[in-house]
Amino acid sequence: MITVxxxxxxxxxxxxxxxxxxxxxxxxxxxxxxAGGKGANQALAARRAGAEVAxxxxxxxxxxAEEALxxxxxxxxxxxxxxxxxxxxxxxxxxxxxxxGDNVIVVVAGANGEVGADAAKAAVDRMGxxxxxxxxxxxxxxxIEAALQAAQAQGxxxxxxVAPLTEDAIALAPLAGIVIANETEFALLCRAKDQSAAERxxxxxxxxxxxxxxxxxxxxxxxxxxxxxxxxxxxQGLSIKPVDTVGAGDTxxxxxxxxxxxxxxxxxxxxxxxxxxxxxxxxxGAQPSIPLHSDVDAALADSR
Numbered sequence: 107m108i109t110v111x112x113x114x115x116x117x118x119x120x121x122x123x124x125x126x127x128x129x130x131x132x133x134x135x136x137x138x139x140x141a142g143g144k145g146a147n148q149a150l151a152a153r154r155a156g157a158e159v160a161x162x163x164x165x166x167x168x169x170x171a172e173e174a175l176x177x178x179x180x181x182x183x184x185x186x187x188x189x190x191x192x193x194x195x196x197x198x199x200x201x202x203x204x205x206x207g208d209n210v211i212v213v214v215a216g217a218n219g220e221v222g223a224d225a226a227k228a229a230v231d232r233m234g235x236x237x238x239x240x241x242x243x244x245x246x247x248x249x250i251e252a253a254l255q256a257a258q259a260q261g262x263x264x265x266x267x268v269a270p271l272t273e274d275a276i277a278l279a280p281l282a283g284i285v286i287a288n289e290t291e292f293a294l295l296c297r298a299k300d301q302s303a304a305e306r307x308x309x310x311x312x313x314x315x316x317x318x319x320x321x322x323x324x325x326x327x328x329x330x331x332x333x334x335x336x337x338x339x340x341x342q343g344l345s346i347k348p349v350d351t352v353g354a355g356d357t358x359x360x361x362x363x364x365x366x367x368x369x370x371x372x373x374x375x376x377x378x379x380x381x382x383x384x385x386x387x388x389x390x391g392a393q394p395s396i397p398l399h400s401d402v403d404a405a406l407a408d409s410r
Contacts (some may be wrong), residue, residue: 107157116141207387242359275314358380
């Protein structure tokens with residue numbers, strides 16, 4: 107069983123030929139809305155990967171609330187711990203460039219800012235010792251801290267995706283059993299403006315050893331590198347031409363959590379998650395692009 111404590115958003119997505127420069131106005135080519143939020147995305151990814159999933163978070167009292175939960179509900183995610191609060195549901199304004207599928211995102215927390223420490227701790231208190239807790243940084247830091255501390259006390263596996271990377275993420279990362287970052291986030295986690303591949307590897311190894319953590323860094327087209335139980339692991343995703351990369355990281359996190367929760371060996375869980383993240387780049391939108399486990403199985407078989 108996986109419990110996700112995190113954000114629930116509506117994504118407002120504008121497609122452009124390329125991403126604008128500062129101060130530049132461009133004509134968009136299309137506009138869509140889609141359910142999103144890093145917490146909800148990762149919960150749906152875990153559910154589509156085959157896990158039983160409970161989502162803990164909050165939506166507002168507006169027209170976006172139902173749409174934000176629609177795909178989670180359709181996937182039969184446990185939504186009993188979702189709070190409905192006054193105000194707006196969280197939103198993310200996303201620009202997607204057609205040239206390479208890259209994106210820029212602005213997030214407005216809305217109801218996500220109302221997720222409190224008591225609700226987060228209560229969610230973990232309901233978990234079993236062999237369950238998995240999955241967290242991100244789009245809800246208030248006290249809620250994340252309470253969840254991580256409760257997970258430590260109960261011996262629950264905890265996974266923290268340090269995105270978006272903030273000072274709070276730097277402070278909270280040592281409390282998690284598994285830390286997931288992209289290469290930019292990991293450099294910031296190390297308080298470095300930039301890192302060579304060798305410097306990143308050394309920093310990951312040191313952090314993993316000193317904190318007794320699993321450290322995972324996603325590298326986009328270059329795959330994933332991890333330090334786990336004293337060993338370095340490196341896996342590749344698929345060779346693709348991305349359409350939209352916005353849901354790739356969250357898909358990776360949800361699939362990795364599911365693989366570990368199901369008892370897969372670490373490297374297989376890592377490879378499966380990397381392939382799922384690649385497939386998520388082939389369709390637009392965060393949640394609509396998340397692949398089913400059957401799609402991932404087929405891609406893994408083809409890649410062999």
